[in-house]
Amino acid sequence: MKNVTVLAGGVGGARFTRGLLGHLAGVAPEAAVTVVVNTGDDMWLDGLRICPDLDTVMYTLGGGINEEQGWGRPAETRRAAAEIAAYGRGWSWFTLGDLDLATHIVRTDLLRSGSTLSEATDFLCRRWQPGARLLPMSDQPVETHVRLAADIDEHRAGELMHFEEWWVRYRAGIAVTEFVQVGLADAVAAPGVLEAIENADLIILPPSNPVVSVGTITAVPGIRSALRSTPAQVVGVSPIIGGAAVRGMADACLHTIGVATSAEAVGLHYGARAAGGLLDAWLIDVTDAAALPVLAAAGIRSTAVPLWMTDLPTTTAIAAAALDLGA
């Protein structure tokens, strides 16, 4: 096992990858991990470029994450954000911490000076030393939006809203009819992404949101076909346990695209590689073991193990099970 590539969103992908690195340090210290990170949640706020998933992965792997909330920095303050609000700017529902703000300032400065997002990410990681190579899925902005149903205001039905507003401000609690990736048509995979898929010994879809994290990454032109043609095994880890999302409001996302919130349904949604889908194998929780025959019938090799990432040892064990399943 030399090269492992993970396609990750925020908290779930970050925590899984931390467990993966912990496991590999013991069994395959020579292994190199590449994390292709969703940038569909990225946005401009107060003129600063915010990359929620890249930062969550970087802080988690680099030892700078707020463990309780899963994102942002520990011992954070919000003095600058309160001042920005006093000017009548900013978003009251998306508060930037003073420590976190520095990351956005440095990144934005690099981008404004002509660096790509890949280069800016590489620069930021020189400080955090995450122990894995972090690649944005694309250097072009691809921003996920939701198309509003008539739920909050019938006059706004059909309008687009940035995913982060829907997710953070409305807690995914208003009806939407679809997800739209603005900028997707003009985007290409960032340098190294297709190579990381083509040259991997194993590819893992961690327990990230299947719609707006893994789904967005695989929608970037070229990535899905690279996943289908790579000689590596592709192993997914279910983000759904016992009919509920491990974290966040993934059920609202799945509902919008007409997929049930179950480990079985998400596995079938990804689909078997042999049948044009993404998965060779699918790791589900013991609670969902009843789905194993259906998954097997669909051509997806599956195993059921405990999937709650309650701490580093349990997460390391999940990563070990994913590696076993892909072997």
Added chain:
Amino acid sequence: MKNVTVLAGGVGGARFTRGLLGHLAGVAPEAAVTVVVNTGDDMWLDGLRICPDLDTVMYTLGGGINEEQGWGRPAETRRAAAEIAAYGRGWSWFTLGDLDLATHIVRTDLLRSGSTLSEATDFLCRRWQPGARLLPMSDQPVETHVRLAADIDEHRAGELMHFEEWWVRYRAGIAVTEFVQVGLADAVAAPGVLEAIENADLIILPPSNPVVSVGTITAVPGIRSALRSTPAQVVGVSPIIGGAAVRGMADACLHTIGVATSAEAVGLHYGARAAGGLLDAWLIDVTDAAALPVLAAAGIRSTAVPLWMTDLPTTTAIAAAALDLGA
């Protein structure tokens, strides 16, 4: 007395203007004060647009200034700046406070979105309500640089350094041969500046740095000729008392342009309007009363009063004396 226009730098000009507003509130509540502010110290730092003099004037007049240091906000912290430094960015000798940072973020966001500096300043002042109209001298960037002598490194002789680096990092302690206003040739006075000079009932050059504050403002194309042709009286207040600068390293600036550090020399450097200079009148400190005959002989009407702005009442009295001298 309806319209008073002040051409100001940072701390000295800000404090004088606060006294002026205090005085006018009692004797001429209908008077409107316009402050044309030096922007030659402006700079980009970490991708943010910093305007030291505009902020000092805005915070001072708006009740948000750190009184002890004369600039920045009170009860400031520097958490974001420490993080920026941890990324190896920023300038260790120019630390941005977390509260102050918000002003730079909002301003930069407005500028990046297409607002002019005048418009951005107007927006920021809506919060601070400074009680005077603040105008940047120009909406175009005009950044003061110093040309290095061979003092710190003979190989750097002749190079340009941003004024703020010379002033803050080196405390104006290394030899320079001249001041260069980068961008000056392409700059025009900001909207309202020439009108504020032409339509004023009184114009005041407050105790700001005569070289890099007042000197820079008057170097903007059109401003000097407007000052010479306005029907208003132009009254200056000496920033030099007893042969020393009231604040800062103005002596180093004066030395560079070959002017002695004295109230008399600065008055003669500004010159009598009747002889092609800037001043109708010049307010000096009682310590410097010996200069009165020389100034009178040069065609500059002068008076000597206590000029130390130790608190608001003394500053108000200085403003009253300046108004009397201009009457």
